[in-house]
Each structure stands twice: as C-alpha cells, then as structure tokens.
Amino acid sequence: MTVVYTQTDSGVRPVAASEPVSASERAYRQLRVEILDGELPSGTGLLEVEQAARIGVSRTPLRAAIARLISDGLVAGRSGRGFVVTEISVERIRELYELRQALEEQAARLAAQRRDPAVFLALREQFVSAPELLRQGEDGIHRYYDLIDELELAIDTAGANPYLVGALDAVRTHLSRIRRLARGNQTRLRAAATEHLLIIDAIIAGDANLAAHATHVHLHQSLTSVLAAIDEDAANRAD
Template sequence: MHAQRRGGTTERVYGRLRQDVLDGVLAPGAPLAEVDQSVRLEVSRTPVREAFARLVADGLAQPLPGRGLVVAPLDPGAVEQLYDVREALEVKAARLAAQRRDAAEFTEFAHGFARAPELLGAGEAGLDRYYELTARFDEAIDAAVANPWLQQALASVRTHLVRIRRLARHDPARLSAAAAEHQLIAEAIALGDADLAAHAVHVHLHRSRSHFSSALRHGSIEEEVSA
C-alpha cells in the first residue's frame, strides 16, 4: 500500500513538472533542485528525484557540469534535428489521414482555424483555446492514420514540439500565419487530397522551422522567456 501511494505521488509530481516544462513555467535552462521543487509541490524529495529521472529520460531535463540538473535548453541544433524527424513523420501522417479521414470532421477543423484570428485576439483565454484546437487537430490526424507505431513516434516528437509552440505564444504574426497553414492542411485532408496535404505540411514546417531557428540564433526567444 505504501509503495502504491508513493508511486501515485511520483506520477503526480512527474505530471506536474512535465507540464510546467512544456508550458514554460520552468523555462529552458532553469535549474531543477530537489529541495526547491519538493517545497514548491509540498512533497518529499524522493518522488521529486524519481520524477527528475523520468524528465531526463524524456529529454526534457539534463545534467550540466557545475549546474546540476536543468530544464533541457532549446538550441538551434536541437531544433533542426527535431524538425528533420517531424517533417518525415508529419508528411506521412498527412498523406495517410487524407486517405482515411472523416471528411466532415476535418472540414470542421478547417472552419475552426479560419476563426483563429478571433481566438488570437481574445487574450490569454483565447490563446489557450487556440492551442486546444491545435491539440485536437493533432489527435484527429492520429486517429485517422490509425497506425500505433506512427502515433507513438509522433507523440515523442510532439512532447518537444509543445515547448517550441509555446515560445511563439506572444508572437501574433507567427500564430496567425500558422493558423492559416493549419487551415490549408485541414482543407486538404477533408478533400482527400494526399499530395496537397503533404505539400501543405511541408510548407508549414518550412516556415515554422525558419521562424524558430532564426529566433533561437538571435536570442529573441531566450530574452522573451527570461523576461
């Protein structure tokens, strides 16, 4: 019983820390100290230590010489590698989704992204709703693909993708452009046009990669996160 309770606590602590990293509450490069987090989360150090080990396994935390454990930084090299994998997976997923889709479902997503400017102009609550829309869109593509191996690979990539997306939270121009790109992807899938869906994903990822790689090289993202 004690082991079960401890396991439940570890799971809860891990879930909270993981979400804080993904949401940027714990920013890239931020130190992760057992004592600090155990006090913040009101738990003992043991579940925090176990949760830290899982964050390292996820690639969301890493040890740095002289600094201990930190939230894994986002650097241009890592972003380029992530996008290489992301393009291979998402282009294939878009093709399969277009072949196996529920047309009405993806037509509704296209309408949702067409209304995205209203959400993006509605403050933090609107931004939250926009990110919920993109998350549901990803889930719908996964369901249409119906390939658990591809879904698992995409889930791993999206863990890190969430961090990058969140760093654009207060960049209205990039968010508006991304919404239009998602709208075209949804329309192509709804039409069952696999070539158009794949091309739309390729364009979206090219623009997204260019934006974030440039921002990381010039340090604008780090300045925003630390502000």
C-alpha cells in the same frame, strides 16, 4: 522539512481534478509543467532531496519522476552532481524540426488515407473563422491554440498509429518549450490558419501527397517564424 504523510491532499491546486494520483505521478507532472513553462530554465540543477521536499514526496517517487523526465529528454543525469534540465539551443530546434517534418508529413499522409471526412469538415469550418478569433485578444488566441490541438488530435486519431503518435507526442513536448517565444505573433498566426486550411482540405480530399506537401510547407514557415522570433528575442535581450 517534510510534510509527513499526506492524507487526501485536498485542495492545493486551483483546478487539480481531485483524482487520487500517485505521488510519483504528481511529482512527474509538476516537474514537467515547470520545465515546459520555463519556471525551471535550461541548465537548472535538480537535487533529489531538495525537489522531494519542495514537492512534498519522498525520494523514491521523485526518482521515478526524474527517470521519466530523462526518458522524455527533458532532464539529463550528471555524474555525481545531481541532474540538469536539458539545454535547448537553436541548433537543437532545427534538428527537432527535421524530425517533426518526417513525422507530421507521415501523419498527414495516413490521415488523408483513413480520415472520416465529417470530422475534418467540422474542423474546416472552425479554421475558416479563425481570423475572427484572432481579433478577440488574448482569450481568442488561447482558443486558437486549442483549435490547433484539436486538429493535431484529429490527424493523430485518423492516422490510427500508436507508434507514430508516441513519437509525435515526444516532439511536441520539446516544441512546447520553445513555443512560448513565438506565441502571439498575429501575422504569423493568420498565415498559419491559411496553411492549416490547406492541409485540412487535402485530408478531406483524401489526397495524401498534397497533405504531406502542405504540411511540409507549413512546417517550413513555422520554423522560419520561430527562428526569427528567437533572433528578435536575442536582439531585445542585447539592448
């Protein structure tokens, strides 16, 4: 089944933004989100014709989308048997964090050297009141994650290094695949807020080494928490 040619695809998605994005872009975004959200779990086989029909584009833009996903490391090619969503094992998570350590520490260093204090002072206030946010249920947790995104954006912007930001984006893409597991652990989130405050203070103070070390500690704790969540998850599945 094909949708023939889509004229001004008006209103299929809820928020959608109504921008006239290209078919390949649409396919890329949809597949990416589906992989990241776990709707297409690790190991899922992708067939060009099948996916093209499902998304409603022809094979050409779909191929472009797959190519980008391969560059992202989210999909791998098989010989003559289509493509697969890449696996993400515990070992891979450890490796990912080794890379993340290097990148985030450098980003924190650069941010401490080049930051606009006003930006981080404003962020500081928000993180101080983060524990209150966490008492507001699911919605508060969502807003807390948004806050973390803002911090990361502020650090990236202050660092002003496109190459570093690009590498970090790649890492964060993979992280978001596993973040669902540890999501919503109140105790951990409260501790994380404290650690983030430490990082912010170091950046405000312009203390690059402290910012790097605080980041190191934070990521160590984060990894520990993630691994524990996975163990717990595995134990629950075994029951």
